[in-house]
Amino acid sequence: MATPLIEIDHISKFFPGVKALQDVSFSIETGEIHALIGENGAGKSTLIKILSGIYQPEPGGIIRMEGEQLSHLDPLTSLHHGIVVIYQDFSLFPNLSVLENITLGRFVKRGRKLVDYKEMRKVASKSLEQLGVEIDLDTSLGDLSVARQQLVAIARALANNAKLLILDEPTSSLSSSEVDKLFEIMRSLKSRGISLLFISHKLDELFAISDRFSILRDGRYIGTYGENELDDDQLIALMVGRQINYTIYPKRYLDDPLLEVQHLTKKGNYKDINFTLHKGEILGITGLVGAGRTEVVKSIFGLNSSDEGSILFEGKEITIKNPTDAMTSGIAFIPENRLSEGLVLRKSMRENLALTILESLSNSFGLIDQSEREKIVKEWVARLEIRPDNPDLLAAKLSGGNQQRVVIAKWLATEPKILIVDEPTNGIDVGAKAEIHKLLRSLAETGLGVIVVSSELPEILSICDRVVVMRRGRVTADLHCEGLNQEDIMSKAI
Amino acid sequence: MQSKLKKVFSSKEGVLFVIFVLIFILMSILSPHKFLSNYNIQSLAYQLPEFGILSLSMMLIIMTGGINLSLTFTATLSMIVGGLAMSSSFESTGMAFLSVLIGVVIMLLVSAVLGMFNGLVVSYIGVTPMLATLGASTLFEGISLNITKGGAISGFPFMFLNIGNSAILGIPVPMIIFIVVLVYMWILLEKSRMGAAIVMIGCNPKVAEYSGIRVKKILFQTYIISGILAGIAGIIMASRYNSAKESYGSSYLLQSVAASVLGGTNISGGEGKVLGTLLAAMILQIISSGLNIFGLNRYLTNVLMGFILILVLAINFITDYLKKNK
Amino acid sequence: MFKKLRKVKELPLIIVLVVISIFIAIVNPSFLTVENFLDLLKSNLVLAMMALGMLLILLTGGIDVSAASVITAVNVILGQTLMHVTQNILFAIVVACAAGIIMGLINGLLISMLKIPPIVATLGTMSMILGIVLYTTNGNWITGIPQNFIDFGRIVILPRTLADGRVIGIPIQVVFLIPIIVLTWFVLRHTVIGRGIYAMGGNIESAERMGFKTKRIIIFVYSLEGFIIGLSAVAHTSIMRQVDPNAFLGFEMQVIAAVVLGGASTLGGYGSVLGTLIGVSIFSVINNGMILMRIPTFWQKIAVGLIIISSISVDMIQKQKEEKMKVCVDVEGEELYAV
Amino acid sequence: AQEAEDDKITIVVMPKLVGIPYFNASEEGALQAGEDLGVEVIYTGPTTADAAEQVKMLEDLISKGVDVIAVAPNDAVALTPVLMKAKNAGIVIFDWDTPADPSVVDISVHQIDDQKFGEHMWDLLVEEMGPTGEYAIVTGGLSAANLNTWIDYGLDYAKMNYPGLKLVTDRVPTDEKQQVAYQKTLDLIKAYPNLKGIVGVSTPAPLGAAQAVQEKGKNDSIAVVGSSLPTDSGPYLEDGSLRVGTLWDPAKLGYLTVVLAYNYLNGTKPYDGQEIENVGTITVWDDNRTVIMGPPADFTKENYASYSF
Ligand SMILES: Nc1ncnc2c1ncn2[C@@H]1O[C@H](COP(=O)(O)OP(=O)(O)OP(=O)(O)O)[C@@H](O)[C@H]1O
Ligand SMILES: Nc1ncnc2c1ncn2[C@@H]1O[C@H](COP(=O)(O)OP(=O)(O)OP(=O)(O)O)[C@@H](O)[C@H]1O
């Protein structure tokens, strides 16, 4: 066998109190799609940061590229060796244009002193073309939706002529057709001899695209397996250390209206939206990225007031001008981007958890009852099994999945009647995903109304009782999930 | 126990405290009869409050991620308007207590209104705090000048001077006011829900908004509180200087930023400790007074203050660095 | 055409500038004379240069409150050089720039190496630099600048003789301003490090991941600002013909205000050369207009304060409206908004 | 070391601010007097003209324990409480340059009779521009009490004696900076094309005004007069953009203050017609407290070089 493209040899990484990686060794061949899998907090992102030179491994760990030992990696040398990473948070520049986001790295990498806009344009259009998407190169990135930003990040990696392209959960905000498109591109890269290291929590994707899997559990290396060596259950068992089933919950017919949305319209966002959420029901809202789902639920939560239409809560019309109004009616909203909208990363888990319930935690003088806060925080950390369970830990130091749990916890702590979750399991491992599904389900059973906005159809079909499909700002279908399959939904979304 | 002590001294406040004590001891050794004299300690206690309160006011705004460049002009405009009301009502009625009451209430009211103005522009219109308060400072200064025509407002009843110049049970009245403000600020920032909200808004206003915090309202209220604190400092100054003028305390503006940051307030918001700011203000105060007693050239004092500011932050950086690489 | 114009981010500011100018011109037509524009240019050219330097700093997410004390120090050094070392103008310019660069470098090192927040680091150096300058000069003016330097400062380009026999023209100091405009524009727009300045202002972590050496960028930017301040000092001294160590007290705030008014964000990442020049123009025109419009002295500060707050508010409200328009989807059955 | 010298007389001379040429000149005089008389003179003041800062410094100086405090207040009333404290601590209180609250002051040293000085400037203006026409006032700052006093006296005097003079706009502030005075004057010339005269009050103001006038080629049609230091005024007097400057010698003022303080401690109060070595004959008002140093000196193109301040 030829020398592998990259060998990871006895790599460890310790943070104060956390052994994020312990003695991890495996290798990636040239021209393979290699999946790195593991639960939230298993150490996947940490490993990537070592490969890209952001973290230094503990002494003793060695990385070899095409047989040559890399003594010290920093971001630039790593780029020079052709290691390109698309991070979970994209690492893009909101204030720069799409054009520059895609191509600036090339100039830095090559040590160029001047930028050449003509060349940039050529490269950028080419990589967007390869991706098969059309984005105005002169738009500033901050004006794009999360999904399109990610497309830009991928385009940037293409423009960087990577030998090893690392994708940290690249599909988490892409719709299925875009995922297919991405996979196509990944395969064509592979056929050109580029290796890909791919992280995802979505098993179907993993099996669809990967040649080999390397599994991490609690920072330790478990093993590397070929595509055909494992099935779902075995893989999960290796990853989690126990068996987990992907449940299809029984579909129910409920008819006690909790929230009715009537003719809701917002110019340039969505038009004439109608649907009803019943007590105890889980209602899915799905569609392609950019269909306007987020805008609709934001309007319901008072973040983005609608122009026309009405919202009825338990039969009575309510006006929601801001989140406080919505919260008074018992509405909770978990936004899709936990890093910029869900969590204050610089603050502790405790402070994040208590943020939504400051009002109820405090007495009539506005003073916070500290022991009550401690009690509630402890309770939710335990109930959602947030790891590590130390409330003093900064939110930034948690793994993606645990971050999401903190966001969910902070909203459940408000004891809502309606819970709106936008992409609830974005970036969450199978185990945790199942837990979250179970949680949402048990919440619904207590009479809570739940709206789940999700692009992931299996998720919709697993937990939802009914589903509303949106396309280009309009509702195209309002279906009961009993006996529904993915194709039924897809046909309405496209 | 020992580890607890260690923790205290390795915190930012601990470092500041040690620095304060060291400078205090140094000054005392260098000049035991003068620096440690009863009179000087008293005089420090009279001088610190106005600066301390202004620093707290600045810290509060910095914690929200802003800055208040109209701070000193808020103090002076409110003392001018209040002072005008006080002296004219004293002139017409001759009733000292009533006119002092009127004066103080108006000073507080005006400072609240000025804070409200800043709050309005910053939170509801969304103008960058630096620019909004810079504009406001020009505006407030202009209004002050227009009222005073460049002179000072005076003719306050003698009773008013007691606020800044007398003592109760040996404790200077400004000090008592300062302690009340300190306790209030400590409760506000460490114990209250508004404080918790301010901290989170300072870190990430979007997350706060998405969590149901009324970001605009709280920002608005924060500017009002900051304004009122400036007003309180204004009352002390007006009383200590027996008059009101637009330029009083102008040198406190940047000093209050320095005190906040030296005290550990994160200049981009979301972090700040009342204790830290207090210690920083005390450090700046004793350096300035101590060197003044020695008769060091004022400019060299400035050089030294700048040096200490950088030094303390450099020490913070190095200790952090060492901690990380331990 | 209209669409293209709408894309110009500085448009609202340009409108503010035009409206204020029209207003002043109606009250006093002499505002619109060539002579007044030349006066405006000459009086505010130093502000414009320093603003461009400050723009670089703000773009990285920094701030420099020591700018005024640095120009003061350079002025003094320049004055001493001219009087006691050499009368060679070129040499003096080199000395001035070198002095500016060294002081900028110190700021840059404190900020990048010791990770001291920019406002604090520069507050500290401001205090120190100004203290040293005033301690050594005791605040005394340096007069008696050599005649050749004064004559140099009086040169006008494209001289025109007016009816009353006076000669007016473009002041020689634009030979400092124009290159600085071109330089900052070129650095920001066409060099990789310039784009790195924007990138790190937008997201410093990502910039580092992309391979930008942000520490070096910070050092570069503060040094470049120092260089610009050095040239500003030459321009200033050649106009004023003496050095007053107190001439720039409080000037840093004016500079920062002009840049921010020109659309730069104090958090970094946003701002442009054009915007900054417009910001400076708005400031200069307002100040110029106060006397031209014969606004009574005691009302002038009130008027300036109100104009600043209201023009920035208008700009802000406008931006928020645009922001709302941006979150647009191609809604079926609706006309498509530009995204 | 300082404790040992406690028996030595210590005189504090506090200017409005340190680090401007005017007060630097006074410092020289004051220190010189200290040397001549063998007393310790502490010359210290705030770095900006801030009364609050002065109060703090005075408090520290009271802690230090001194014999005389001579202060040029940034604001008279603001200093009253602290000066009262000083007085209670047994310290002799002088004011100099600018008067403090008379009720707390033992001796008040004036460089000049404010009224006469104000009137004198207007006399100079009329001499240069003639008794009729438009003129403007460019002042150091709107809230500088002594500048305002001179201007107010001058304006009253003009109303009575020079009805032909027309003030075009209220006094224009220039932040004590030549650069600003220059800019504002450029604007004034454009806003008021018939301008014939400018009074510059505070030392940088006349120079900035003169520079603008020179640049606009109006040396002949606009007369600039005002209070400036002769050494800085040279170039402007030379080219005729500044017609005449008037001021007293600030060094002498500093010298006089220290001498009078020394005498006071030794039991000698100043008296009218007293001859002070290195200064000249002083005038003392009937209140036995207000000392006037003497008339100002006018300097022109011809004689400015003979002054050393
Ligand atoms: N800078 C840091 N300081 C301290 N602990 C850290 C830091 N970064 C990561 N960790 C910890 O290291 C462990 C591994 O985290 P990592 O982000 O690599 O997980 P992950 O496998 O990428 O998880 P996810 O799938 O949720 O993204 C976690 O326990 C995390 O809390
Ligand atoms: N064709 C498109 N593809 C991708 N994004 C688009 C498209 N058209 C518009 N957008 C972006 O989609 C955003 C609005 O869509 P919104 O986020 O409400 O939809 P969504 O269905 O919730 O999408 P997501 O899956 O990202 O949550 C806008 O910010 C817009 O810029």
Ligand SMILES: [Mg+2]
């Ligand atoms: Mg991860």
Ligand SMILES: [Mg+2]
């Ligand atoms: Mg969405």
